[in-house]
Amino acid sequence: MVTSSSTNRSSGPGGKAARTRRLLQCCTLDVIAETGEFTGEVVADRAGVSIGTFYSHFATKDHAIEACLAVCFEEYEKQTKQVESIEHLLDAGLEATLAAIVATITRLNGEYRGLLRLARARIQASHLLREQSRTEERRAFAATLRLIQLGQAAGRIRAGEPEVLTATVRTVLDGLDTWTIRAHPEVASREIPELLTRYLSPSAS
Structure with missing residues (x-):
């Protein structure tokens, strides 16, 4: 539940x-x-x-799903904001911050798995859900972009076009809600944070 x-x-x-x-x-x-x-x-x-x-x-089933997703996305924003921050990066370091971000998203994906699966099944047929999903994608992208820009300014993230770095990171994070991650939890707990750390580390410049 x-x-x-x-x-x-x-x-x-x-x-x-x-x-x-x-x-x-x-x-x-x-x-x-x-x-x-x-x-x-x-x-x-x-x-x-x-x-x-x-x-x-809720006039339709899609309106009810939209309302539930609003709760879900609010929780994603609230919890990821605690770890996807320059403060966390400066205090804990790059790999620990990335591990915390991945762990938070993976946990929330598990809590809301049924809802997310239901929404995905409806999204192509529902303009309402497509627009809501795009809004959340833009919000998540902006949050990660801000972390990367501030991390670059602080010398904790490598040089490079911030939007390109962000797009790469978001592509990986958005792929956390898959059966392969659930079947192989060490991928999220170890492999992905290590991969992203190598990608974003200043030593990779």
Whole structure:
């Protein structure tokens, strides 16, 4: 399950409608984590509301997936921001920072695997999900680009066109959600951080 309690996750600020929407997001995430799929009926029953209430918040299944992905992407941003930073790079060094980034993304991929798989199955047919995915890709690219630019300024990352370095790193990171990584966890825990370290190290210039 994504978290231990849907009720606790729904207790944020806002009026009744906002709390109900949050509860439905959380219940949808829980159902997807358990089964890999969901229906409005199952989620509404889990949340203790009517099916009409579900569809008053999410006009279509894609809108419900979009809302769940918003929670997912918010968690990615929050957790990766803690390790994908110049402060972490200066304190821990390049390889430890890259290892922490890879570990964080791998863990989150595991927590949200069912949702990500469901979204990928729908993305070609859904303009809504394609646009959301592109927005998240741009955000992730910008965060990595900032780390590389600041790392270059501090002498911790090699010289080179920052956008090219970023594109290479993001290509590797985006490939972490594959069965090969799950089947061979040492690839994420050791091989990829070492590979990226050799690629970005100032000694590689």
